[in-house]
Amino acid sequence: MFVLVNLKAYPCDPVEIAEAAADVSDETGVRVAVAPQAAHLPAVAETGVETWAQHVSPVEHGSHTGSTLAEAVADAGAAGTLINHSEARRKLADIDASLDAAERADLETVVCANNPDQVGAAAALGPDAVAVEPPELIGTGTPVSKADPDIVTDAVDAAAAVDESVDVFCGAGISTGDDLDAAADLGATGVLLASGVAKADDPRAALEDLVEPLA
Numbered sequence: 001m002f003v004l005v006n007l008k009a010y011p012c013d014p015v016e017i018a019e020a021a022a023d024v025s026d027e028t029g030v031r032v033a034v035a036p037q038a039a040h041l042p043a044v045a046e047t048g049v050e051t052w053a054q055h056v057s058p059v060e061h062g063s064h065t066g067s068t069l070a071e072a073v074a075d076a077g078a079a080g081t082l083i084n085h086s087e088a089r090r091k092l093a094d095i096d097a098s099l100d101a102a103e104r105a106d107l108e109t110v111v112c113a114n115n116p117d118q119v120g121a122a123a124a125l126g127p128d129a130v131a132v133e134p135p136e137l138i139g140t141g142t143p144v145s146k147a148d149p150d151i152v153t154d155a156v157d158a159a160a161a162v163d164e165s166v167d168v169f170c171g172a173g174i175s176t177g178d179d180l181d182a183a184a185d186l187g188a189t190g191v192l193l194a195s196g197v198a199k200a201d202d203p204r205a206a207l208e209d210l211v212e213p214l215a
């Protein structure tokens with residue numbers, strides 16, 4: 001299982017979380033990555049943790065003020081990028097072009113989707129993985145694997161029907177090792193989470209608890 005921690009714009013210490021994630025990953029052998037704010041990519045990458053961008057823009061080098069260039073996040077130390085999110089929704093054409101940009105910069109990709117139908121559409125664009133996240137469960141602490149497990153199994157089926165090489169991750173409300181276990185049982189090969197770590201009083205303990213079933 002891949003554990004991808006999105007720090008969103010939470011008022012957390014990205015380096016403290018990155019150091020904890022790097023240690024937990026080293027100690028357990030579980031793949032853990034952190035996606036900080038773009039401005040924090042170099043500092044997070046410096047810790048040695050696998051570092052991801054939260055977004056890359058659907059552009060190439062050129063006159064694109066305010067964009068997040070895929071080559072720039074790769075230079076800053078990112079190994080992968082999220083594309084699209086329920087909190088920053090993109091048009092299908094832009095998701096497609098952001099995937100092209102990420103591929104150009106050699107970044108691994110996870111496209112976020114709200115439901116199994118969107119998972120199928122996103123899988124058709126050829127990302128490495130799609131993360132299914134029901135928007136109403138994001139940030140609630142109630143995992144989709146408990147609230148509506150069919151969404152995860154339907155997402156796995158939807159992706160497989162389009163392209164069996166596209167992994168399916170599960171997100172929204174995930175914060176414990178039990179949640180991670182449940183996601184794996186439903187066919188997800190990774191989890192995407194944020195508040196369970198970024199808003200935890202002790203992010204290191206939260207990460208340790210999360211990966212405990214895999215350690």
Ligand SMILES: O=C[C@H](O)COP(=O)(O)O
Pocket residue numbers: 006133137138139140141171172173174192193194195196
């Ligand atoms: O990108 C992460 C997801 O939106 C999940 O957020 P959450 O773990 O706070 O529910």
